[in-house]
Amino acid sequence: MPKESASKPVKPALRSRKSPQGSPTVQDVARLAKVSVGSVSRVLNGRENVASAIQEAVRAAMAELNFVPNVVARSMRKGSSSAIGCLISDITQHTAAQMVSAAEERLRARGFEILIANSHYDLERERAILSSLKQRRIDGFIGAISDDETPSYFNFLHTLNMPVVLWERDAQGEFNSVLTDHADGCRQAVRYLASLGHRAIALVAGHENTWVGREMVRGYQAACEVAGIAPDPALVLRTSAFDKDVCRALLTGRGRPTAIIATLNDVAIVLEVVRETGLSIPADLSVISIGEHEYSGIASPALTVVTQSPRDVGREAADMMLQLIDGSAPSGIRRSKHPMRMIVRESCGAPPGLARRKKR
């Protein structure tokens, strides 16, 4: 141990650069490095395309200040608790709940609790939630933001000065992300339906401004093109504007589809309307569910699905977060993509017209 006197020459110099409260903060690092707090956050989150001069300045300032990220400092204190904030769109969505549950298992094993909040795709609310979680001293943030297209929103995330891992959102190289290959999922679904003879295939895609929504449409359009199906904009819907009335109009109106692809919650709406209108699956309508839960296989008829692995996504996001927190993350932003897999059951068949023609 160095003697009191030995450490004295260093301490005053440090103290002058520290916040009055004690330990050096991200703000102190930014001040000393003469960069923005956003830049410090980018370095902390492992972003590579930060100018190397800035990276060096930040690392030098951290070293000089003996800067310890909040979370590590806190977990070193006895009796304190650590928590990761988790933002999802809606707790009642089975797939998101599975991701959270798997991430939680992983984080809990390392002493972190998860605090979950719902955004309901409300951007203003989401900002308020994230600021509130930050004020409540969470140590990192995992989840799905409502808009992964707007650069200013990423800047907002950076101002939170926390490790961030996004799932099912395109982090645009700003943060680590874990994704599911929804474009390929929809490609598989369309390819299968086209092979059965369908030409009028409806899609209920995820939300606008999100990876899931964009990729579902992209995969759908690409597969339609390959199959020589001309795109009909009236057949591409969004979950945000899909309810029983919209579904009824779609399935009973002119130019109605012979097949429909939709995510878990929207498939439930489709099945309810099919039952009410007396349509028959797959005789009148083929249905493919993107995502599944334990009841998908025992529905009547058993549903053909394109499954994802929400638990794998949740686990990997948690592992990325833990590495960012304990400093063991490999350098550079990581982006991981999980495959989707089709399980054929009983909810798809030839389209009604084709079936009739074949009978003749």
Next chain:
Amino acid sequence: MPKESASKPVKPALRSRKSPQGSPTVQDVARLAKVSVGSVSRVLNGRENVASAIQEAVRAAMAELNFVPNVVARSMRKGSSSAIGCLISDITQHTAAQMVSAAEERLRARGFEILIANSHYDLERERAILSSLKQRRIDGFIGAISDDETPSYFNFLHTLNMPVVLWERDAQGEFNSVLTDHADGCRQAVRYLASLGHRAIALVAGHENTWVGREMVRGYQAACEVAGIAPDPALVLRTSAFDKDVCRALLTGRGRPTAIIATLNDVAIVLEVVRETGLSIPADLSVISIGEHEYSGIASPALTVVTQSPRDVGREAADMMLQLIDGSAPSGIRRSKHPMRMIVRESCGAPPGLARRKKR
């Protein structure tokens, strides 16, 4: 507006009894009233069976200190956010997710966010979560504790000094609570199965030490007695010890039941095992689901259920919380009980033996 000078005579007197930080706290109230902080919490939570001398002392101290509950003070400050902590056992349980979702709608309309945490029926973890939420300055706590039988646990909740509302747990007169009549739910299920001729009726009940678990067993036993069915302890299982292996052993072993009653998640296990073992519903086994989701009615066969109203429970719990927070709650602890209702679909029939006898 009173002039500066007019308010001056009061301020010094107040200041001397306040915490050094500023506004008076629950601790300050307890000190001045010469009672425990738990007693202050009991008065704040509207508990009636607090000795009237203590009630008076607490109210007098609150008035003298001009005590404002944390949450109201905070929401009066500009830009600050308010949050209610919500403890559930498992985010992947559909019924709990519905309760949270409905409570959230209500609380959000009044400017409160909900922060959700999962206990997984782990009592130590739950205490850590609640302490952590308290440290993170939440303004109240709604949810389901893992043990509603142990008095010391209620004392722990009181030491948190927050408004508390429990759902689906017996608050033993200590806090407001919103319940579902699970005893009557199981009574209806057993009565219906007995009317079809079943004598060997299995039950997968909720967790021990909780209202749901106790009440399910109580209603089941009462209805068996009325139907003249001798209780078989081997047929009463708990969700905590129910998985595919246990279910397979139950459904294929000696003394196997001809009918089974289980909650949503456990019914999914039953249906999977039924499918694997080649049993037929309802020919070999009648099934009743306690609780339902959008797929229950479209399962094959469509499931007979006893439904609850999780959204009503969530909404009422949120309303109780808001009244505790804004001081508009009627005096006294409230305990509300919601009914259950049976929906007969296709998953129940006569027991196999009886069906065979009838055919002869």
